[in-house]
Amino acid sequence: MVTANSDEKYVVEIPVGPQHPALHEPISLRLKVEGEQVVDAHVVSGYNHRGIEWLAERKTFYQDIFLVARTCGICNAVHGAAYVQAVEDLMGIEVPPRAKYLRVLVMELERIHSHMLVLAVLAEVLGFDTLFMLMMRDRERVMYLKELVTGNRVHADFMFIGGVRRDLPSDKKDKILKHINYIEERMKHYEKIWAEDPIILKRTQGVGVASRSQALLHSLVGPVVRGSGVRSDIRLIDPYDAYDEIPFNVVTRDEGDTWARMMVRIGEIYESINMVKYVLEHLPSGPIIPWKTIKAAPRRFPIGEGIGRVEAPRGELLYHVVSDGKPKPYRVKIRTPSLLNIHNGVFMMLDQYIADIPAIFASFDPCISCMERVIVVDNKNNRVLRIPWRKLADREYVEKIFR
Amino acid sequence: MGLISVIRWGVKRSPWLLHFNTGACNGCDIEVLAAITPLYDPERYGVKLAPSPRHADIIVVTGLVTKKAAERLKRIYDQIPEPKVVVAVGACAISGGVFQGSYSHYSGVDRVIPVDVYIPGCPPRPDAILKGIIRAVEILEEKAKKMEELGVSSPSRVGESATTQTS
Structure with missing residues (x-):
């Protein structure tokens, strides 16, 4: 029998995952706890490694558009956009203005549904099931809009080298506006809940704090770093597509805790709604690809390399494509935001209570399928x-x- | 009347789901998540997410079964009490989909555990997932009926189920 002395310390290791009700994705957290407090945390990944970069070198440039979109199901349009941006950089193709605006439209719709998803999932993690169900119900409207614009709810493969694969008929504009206005109305209600509900505030404020200097030191990205008061947004500092013409604000908060990260996301949903409205109002006319038909796209690729970087819902996403003049790319390098946030963000879990760990982890908006590596x-x-x-x-x- | 008769009565009214992601791109997972929310409302069939494999009747597998996740999938499958039904959601769970030919996975759930219902699509719509789950409930009832006819008095304990494991 073990007798506990008050000055002796017992450190217990608790494994969480890969199948766990609080995590929807296969990742394993090894938490070392002393009493109720976490003293060490370790992320074990690799359950989701599919070898996408390896496969991308063995498929043609055009097949890769469909492959890289399947890196992540939640943010598939931004993956496609970053890849085609890199290939356009390699080939020196100028994208028509209408295609640029349509890309922005789809990427902002995706940001709205991704942020609504993580807000709903965090509500579920906190035990607020009603809010989870209500937000998921309203999120279905965004999914409907995405289907209306791109042709599919999730994987639409909307982006194409040189432009987009599908035009937007003018008669769909009113329908999109109607649903977007409804979502804006509902988001005001949800913002009130997130800002005022005492239980949500108690569970999230002051939990998992990252100060401005810590966030920069650990090179966090996306809403996580913006929640710590850093104005870092690829749309602002390196505008791509039509972001240099569309007005928007970068939402930041200074608190740096779980609550601040979620409030940044709510603010970004409003910004995205305004951007969708602006795009619908100012959509230029003209072609959606630089060639007459999609079949006239070039079959030869020059020797060289290209970079594409976009602001995904979770932060900076970077693609590096190297070509050696063959129909297949020599190298496709993918750098996703979740890799930085999950592995480097572990420091926020230290000295926190076990019950808060799922909330802190969910506030990173973890996307495991993006970040897997192989050993x-x-x-x-x-x-x-x-x-x-x-x-x-x-x-x-x-x-x-x-x- | 043994315990299995009670289970046979129970599973058709309230089957509990266990969702396991074995390497999916999240596309199928958010559609499974959408399929359990109010717009599609599976609770009218008594369908509910189970917190633990030991409570589950139906296991919904998404993803192409990576080599690391395959061992966990087998272990989870063994922990579910009989009768149980496996639903494979999405093109990857059926055949590996767009990732066929990669080094790190088995290309399909049926290479690791036996599958009863396949739902095609990349990803399948929530309506399709719901239809597949309802079909799974029918299969679950058939399996319970068969167990009753064979004279099995109680469901097997954890880890004792006879699984055909090939990998």
């Missing part, structure tokens, strides 16, 4: 392989270790 383990010699970059570029060597 090569040599079972015979019982060691983890370290593979230098030069060896990774050697196709034959890579085929040998992965097969």
Whole structure:
């Protein structure tokens, strides 16, 4: 039998996940707790690694549009947009203005539904099931709008090299405005709940705090860093598509806690609603791709490289495409925002109570499918392989270790 | 009348779902999540998300079953008491979908555990997922009936179910 002395410390490790009611995605958190307080946290990932970069090198440039969109189901349009931006940078293609505005329309609709989803999920994590159900019901309107514009609720593959794949008929404008106004009306109600409900405030204010300097030190991105008072937004500092013509505000808050991150997201939903309205009002006329038909798109790709970076709902998303002049890309590098926020944001969980960990974790808006990496383990010699970059570029060597 | 008769009566009125993501892109997951919310309202069929595999009747698997998640999927499948039904949601869960040919997965749920209902689509619409779940409830009832005919007195305990594990 163990007798507990008051000055002795017992540290217990609690595994959470990969299948856990508070997490909707396969990730494992190893929490070391002392009493109720977390003293160490460790993220174990890899359950979701699918080898997208590896596959992207083995498919053609055009097939990759459909592959990279499936990196993440929630923010698939921004993944497509970043990839086609990188390829356009490589080929030097100028996108027609109408296509630029349509891209913004789809990406902002996606931001609205992504932020509503995480607000709903955090409400569920806090035990506020009614709010979860109500927000998910209203989120269905955004999904309907996305289907109306792109043709599918989730994976639409709307982006195409040089433009977009589908035009917006003028008669759909009134319908979109009607639903967007309804969502704005409902969001005012939800903002009131998030700003005033005493239980939500008690559970989220002062929980998982990241100060401005800590957020910058750990290179956090997206609404997480904006919740700590940093004006970091790719739409503002490096405008792409039509963002240099569309007016919008960057929402920031100084508190740096879970609540501030959620209020930033609510503010961004309003900004996105205004941007959707602006796009519908000022949609230029003209073609949606630089060629006559989509089949006339070029089949030859120059030697070189291209960069595409966009502000995904979760932060900066970067694509780096390298071409060696063949129909297939030599390298497609994906850098997603969730990787930084999840692995670097663990410091916010220290000294917090176990009951608050799901709320802190959900406030990062974790997207596990975006951030997975692979570790090569040599079972015979019982060691983890370290593979230098030069060896990774050697196709034959890579085929040998992965097969 | 054994326990299995009570279970047979119970499962058709209130089947509990367990959702496990084995490497999906979240596209199917948000549609499964949408399918349990008020617009589609599965609670009229008694469908509810279960917090633990030991409470579940139906397991909804999304994703292409990565090698790391496959071991967990088998373990979760074994923890669900009989009778149980597996629903594979999405193109990836059926055949690997767009990720076919990659090094890190098994391309399909049926390579790891037996599947009863397949729901195609990338991702399937929530209506389709709901229809698949209702079909799963029918299969669940058939399985319970079969167990009753075979004279099984009580559902198997955790870890004792006879699974065909191939990988």
